[in-house]
Amino acid sequence: MIAPNTLRMEKSASPGLVPVGPPSPGRALLTVNDLHVHFVQAGGVTRAVEGVSFSVRQGQILALVGESGCGKSATALALMRLLARPAGRVVKGEVLFDGVDLLKLSEAEMRERRGRDISMIFQEPMTSLNPVLSIGEQLMEPLIAHLGMNKQAARARSIDLLTMVGLTDPERRLEQYPHHLSGGMRQRVMIAMGLACNPKLIIADEPTTALDVTIQAQILELMRDLSRRLNIALIIITHNLGIVARYADSVNVMYAARLVERGDADAIFARSSHPYTVGLIDSIPRLDRPRQGRLSTIEGMPPDLMALPAGCRFAPRCPHRVDKCDHDPSLVAVEPGHLSACWRAGELVTGALQARATATDALLSIGPATAPVRVTVQELKRHFKVSAGRGWFSGAATVKAVDGVSFDIRQGETLGLVGESGCGKSTIGRAILNLDAVTAGSIIIDGQNIADKRAREVRRRTQVIFQDPFSSLNPRMSVSEIIGEPLAVYKFEPDAQRIEARVQELLGQVGLMPYMAERYPHELSGGQRQRVGIARALALKPSIIVCDEPVSALDVSIQGQIINLLDELQQRLGLTYLFIAHDLAVVRHISHRVAVMYLGRIMELADRDELYRNPRHPYTQLLLDAAPVPDPVIERGRRPRVAKGELPSPINQPKGCVFSTRCPMATVECSQAVPALRQIADGHYVACIKVEPC
Amino acid sequence: MLTYVAKRLLMTIPTLLGAAVLIFFMLRVVPGDVIEVKLRGDGASVTQDVIDAERRRLGLDKPLPEQFTSWIAGLTRLDPGLSMWTGKPVVDEMSVRLPLSIQVAVMGALIATLIAVPMGTLSALYRDSPIDYLLRIFSLVGLAVPAFWFGMVMILLLLWLFNWLPPVIYTPFHVDPIANLSQLIWPALVVGIRYAAVVARMVRSSVIEVMKEDYIRTARAKGLAEKVIIIRHAMKNAMLPAITVIGLEFAFLMGGLVVTEQVFNLNGIGQLFVQAVAHRDFVLVQNIVMFIAAVFVFTNLAVDLLYAAIDPRIRYR
Numbered sequence A: 001m002i003a004p005n006t007l008r009m010e011k012s013a014s015p016g017l018v019p020v021g022p023p024s025p026g027r028a029l030l031t032v033n034d035l036h037v038h039f040v041q042a043g044g045v046t047r048a049v050e051g052v053s054f055s056v057r058q059g060q061i062l063a064l065v066g067e068s069g070c071g072k073s074a075t076a077l078a079l080m081r082l083l084a085r086p087a088g089r090v091v092k093g094e095v096l097f098d099g100v101d102l103l104k105l106s107e108a109e110m111r112e113r114r115g116r117d118i119s120m121i122f123q124e125p126m127t128s129l130n131p132v133l134s135i136g137e138q139l140m141e142p143l144i145a146h147l148g149m150n151k152q153a154a155r156a157r158s159i160d161l162l163t164m165v166g167l168t169d170p171e172r173r174l175e176q177y178p179h180h181l182s183g184g185m186r187q188r189v190m191i192a193m194g195l196a197c198n199p200k201l202i203i204a205d206e207p208t209t210a211l212d213v214t215i216q217a218q219i220l221e222l223m224r225d226l227s228r229r230l231n232i233a234l235i236i237i238t239h240n241l242g243i244v245a246r247y248a249d250s251v252n253v254m255y256a257a258r259l260v261e262r263g264d265a266d267a268i269f270a271r272s273s274h275p276y277t278v279g280l281i282d283s284i285p286r287l288d289r290p291r292q293g294r295l296s297t298i299e300g301m302p303p304d305l306m307a308l309p310a311g312c313r314f315a316p317r318c319p320h321r322v323d324k325c326d327h328d329p330s331l332v333a334v335e336p337g338h339l340s341a342c343w344r345a346g347e348l349v350t351g352a353l354q355a356r357a358t359a360t361d362a363l364l365s366i367g368p369a370t371a372p373v374r375v376t377v378q379e380l381k382r383h384f385k386v387s388a389g390r391g392w393f394s395g396a397a398t399v400k401a402v403d404g405v406s407f408d409i410r411q412g413e414t415l416g417l418v419g420e421s422g423c424g425k426s427t428i429g430r431a432i433l434n435l436d437a438v439t440a441g442s443i444i445i446d447g448q449n450i451a452d453k454r455a456r457e458v459r460r461r462t463q464v465i466f467q468d469p470f471s472s473l474n475p476r477m478s479v480s481e482i483i484g485e486p487l488a489v490y491k492f493e494p495d496a497q498r499i500e501a502r503v504q505e506l507l508g509q510v511g512l513m514p515y516m517a518e519r520y521p522h523e524l525s526g527g528q529r530q531r532v533g534i535a536r537a538l539a540l541k542p543s544i545i546v547c548d549e550p551v552s553a554l555d556v557s558i559q560g561q562i563i564n565l566l567d568e569l570q571q572r573l574g575l576t577y578l579f580i581a582h583d584l585a586v587v588r589h590i591s592h593r594v595a596v597m598y599l600g601r602i603m604e605l606a607d608r609d610e611l612y613r614n615p616r617h618p619y620t621q622l623l624l625d626a627a628p629v630p631d632p633v634i635e636r637g638r639r640p641r642v643a644k645g646e647l648p649s650p651i652n653q654p655k656g657c658v659f660s661t662r663c664p665m666a667t668v669e670c671s672q673a674v675p676a677l678r679q680i681a682d683g684h685y686v687a688c689i690k691v692e693p694c
Numbered sequence B: 001m002l003t004y005v006a007k008r009l010l011m012t013i014p015t016l017l018g019a020a021v022l023i024f025f026m027l028r029v030v031p032g033d034v035i036e037v038k039l040r041g042d043g044a045s046v047t048q049d050v051i052d053a054e055r056r057r058l059g060l061d062k063p064l065p066e067q068f069t070s071w072i073a074g075l076t077r078l079d080p081g082l083s084m085w086t087g088k089p090v091v092d093e094m095s096v097r098l099p100l101s102i103q104v105a106v107m108g109a110l111i112a113t114l115i116a117v118p119m120g121t122l123s124a125l126y127r128d129s130p131i132d133y134l135l136r137i138f139s140l141v142g143l144a145v146p147a148f149w150f151g152m153v154m155i156l157l158l159l160w161l162f163n164w165l166p167p168v169i170y171t172p173f174h175v176d177p178i179a180n181l182s183q184l185i186w187p188a189l190v191v192g193i194r195y196a197a198v199v200a201r202m203v204r205s206s207v208i209e210v211m212k213e214d215y216i217r218t219a220r221a222k223g224l225a226e227k228v229i230i231i232r233h234a235m236k237n238a239m240l241p242a243i244t245v246i247g248l249e250f251a252f253l254m255g256g257l258v259v260t261e262q263v264f265n266l267n268g269i270g271q272l273f274v275q276a277v278a279h280r281d282f283v284l285v286q287n288i289v290m291f292i293a294a295v296f297v298f299t300n301l302a303v304d305l306l307y308a309a310i311d312p313r314i315r316y317r
């Protein structure tokens, strides 16, 4: 079967211009032509995918990027013919796999190909495996169904597969159930399942989004390695441009159900020729560049796929809009192998149109080192009793969620708290908010111990912004009720009129329109909901705000808007932040000082620039290595060291240094005593015995 | 596992004891006693002396705590005492009626499960299809219509269609299965239909939920046949909540046999209970209620064990 013209173009391009990684330009394995997917519901038709075309060669890694709701997963599910029934349907298009149109096959013929020729790996490792079937049963299923193996053969092959994906003790794993495994291990099982029948193509839908950075790096390295070694084509769906830069050969950018740009990874990053791509790349905080002042953002929100604007879909948010943009631009080549759907792509690719935001001056001056200390946390411990063991003698074990943490935060400062999930970040946040008892230690805010009953005033001054803007707002309250509630509870304003006025003022402060006061949470977008959460936190005029992962549930472009808002509010209102997050680049962008946590302890604490320029603790170094940077050239230049192993169970903490089980520098001494947090340079603290003061 | 079972069995003791306390003392609050009903029931005048003597004979003059402890002591020896009305051992009174009631209950549960599981599953898989509407009507009717009405309609139908009525004399199954079933299948159907309505609703909603789970999508992506996906991947998960309802309803059903037995004129435990209450035969009443409580507790235990056997996430603690 002859590939469509777009593909021919790519072929002719590959020798000269851009060297595309290892895969040789073989024939197209999968070609998608003009795919249209609709979801038909009572409320109307959602046009989830409109005219998407692309193709993948054997051994090639193709990335599909875009913000949530732009149709990435719908595309992938359409290829597999697994769209949610009955709403989802492919209304038009062709999916040629090995020359056969998958959309024309009977269900039985398609079933034969699923899991054998094409496998799929999903985002949620926690829910994608069946909880009541053992790993072995689930892994052997496709082997028995597709390859007709008997039990013994399937079992032997399963053991091989588990070894191949790097799981230790494979025989025992086969007998285990999903709840025995961590998220990273489950994702490895999913990959093993995907590889079981030697597929030609694996589609991975956000395979690492639910995982921690160090585990994410392990999984992606594994997938790339397997794809290269076994010559498997890989379609990675992601919203993380760092992952794209590190792993993809070819990139497809989607916006509002359409492809807006396609090209080799280098071209996409170096010569982005669609304003949306430019905006995406610019709106993420970068670890590889000096910190900018404001993040440049894409203003506004993606359009509603039920009511699409005419003309260029990006036009309402596009800074380069011209009259011509009222007409639909089509996806055309701007240079060989590089396509863009923008009238001004030519100007963008040649640089005639300056799209890149120029770095503004740092808004945030470093270290208000002389400001008074507002928050002091001393030797904070929070231990949870959990039951462990079995039978009559099940004993109680202790989870040391936070184990001896001390730090302080000065007026107007942002202290960033980073670490992988379960390291105790949120527990510290809850303790500062006095939402949770502490086991030992003290928290002093403005000279008052917050455990003191009389510290009500201090508690008013300390507020919180949560991660999940969905679940933290009461769905049955309107925006104005949500924001006004603390005002009424604390009798902060004398009457309803004044409350109303204050609500309007707060809406203005967080950049929401006055009319949104009457809306309900489900009528708002994720970013707007987070703004409501911020307005609610600001209602009582607090001076200290605990931000617990405030942007991690948001899309890149929205994330930038919220970070800028938090930054601005800090300047304007003199706020002090404790900023909890797992994204190192976001933390670097917003914090003055940063504390890195691991298993309930602080590993390293330093001024932001010092920490990122000169990380001394092995864990900090691994974290920084694991985080991919959205620049393929830089990514190709570095060989990321991947942290080995998994986070130990919090019940059986390693003796001595808690990081010793995964530390590349660990020796016997490390497990003898808990290393103290020592100052090795001015304001730079490290808890590692191998680090010498400079 | 064994220690878990042992532990759970031990834990039933305080539960049952608590139930016994409640039953015993709540009954004593009910006005009137068996002696008044027996001796003054037909308006005859009886001297206080006679009544006091009778009370002494039945041990009703003793303080309540003492009566209670002697009942419990008897229970532990499997000797629940004598009926206050007939003077026969409670064990005899109950054991002639129990087989019938248990058979009706078990048959009802079987019928319900056999109807409800496939029906609920089908209607979940073919949502908004005629099958689904049929089930939804069935379960609405099943829930809304009272058992006695069902029973009466059934009797009338039998009479009208076949000019035949089920036998009134109980024949044990092992003696004559045909005679046994021709008597008991009808009440079993009546309780079973209601029971099935409840369970089918549960099965339907739990299958719908499970079919939306990510692991079902994973199973599809593996290229498994739909049949395998439903039976191996979906049913095992969907049965977990259904088992709870089946168990709970079984216990309720035992308690609810009163009406059905009345309608079909069956001499079962429900009838016995009604008579015992009318006679203020406290000993008999408290033992029947105690028996129902025990059924409740042990079905619960069985459900939990079954649950743990199916769901590996449940630890035996």
Ligand SMILES: Nc1ncnc2c1ncn2[C@@H]1O[C@H](COP(=O)(O)OP(=O)(O)OP(=O)(O)O)[C@@H](O)[C@H]1O
Residues within 6 Å of the ligand: A384, A385, A386, A399, A400, A401, A419, A420, A421, A422, A423, A424, A425, A426, A427, A428, A582, A650
């Ligand atoms: N109520 C609780 N009972 C038992 N263990 C708990 C409880 N709350 C937290 N933990 C444990 O404490 C540890 C730290 O929890 P915490 O939520 O503070 O981590 P985190 O770093 O914020 O994680 P994430 O990034 O996933 O939100 C975890 O091991 C968690 O399982």
Ligand code: SF4
Residues within 6 Å of the ligand: A274, A275, A276, A312, A313, A314, A315, A316, A318, A319, A320, A321, A322, A325, A329, A341, A342, A343, A344, A345
């Ligand atoms: S076509 Fe116009 S509106 Fe659309 S992205 Fe290009 S310049 Fe912007």
Ligand code: SF4
Residues within 6 Å of the ligand: A617, A618, A619, A657, A658, A659, A660, A661, A663, A664, A665, A666, A667, A670, A675, A687, A688, A689, A690, A691
């Ligand atoms: S103390 Fe030892 S194990 Fe811990 S971080 Fe330092 S070198 Fe690694």
Ligand SMILES: [Mg+2]
Residues within 6 Å of the ligand: A422, A425, A426
């Ligand atoms: Mg957290």
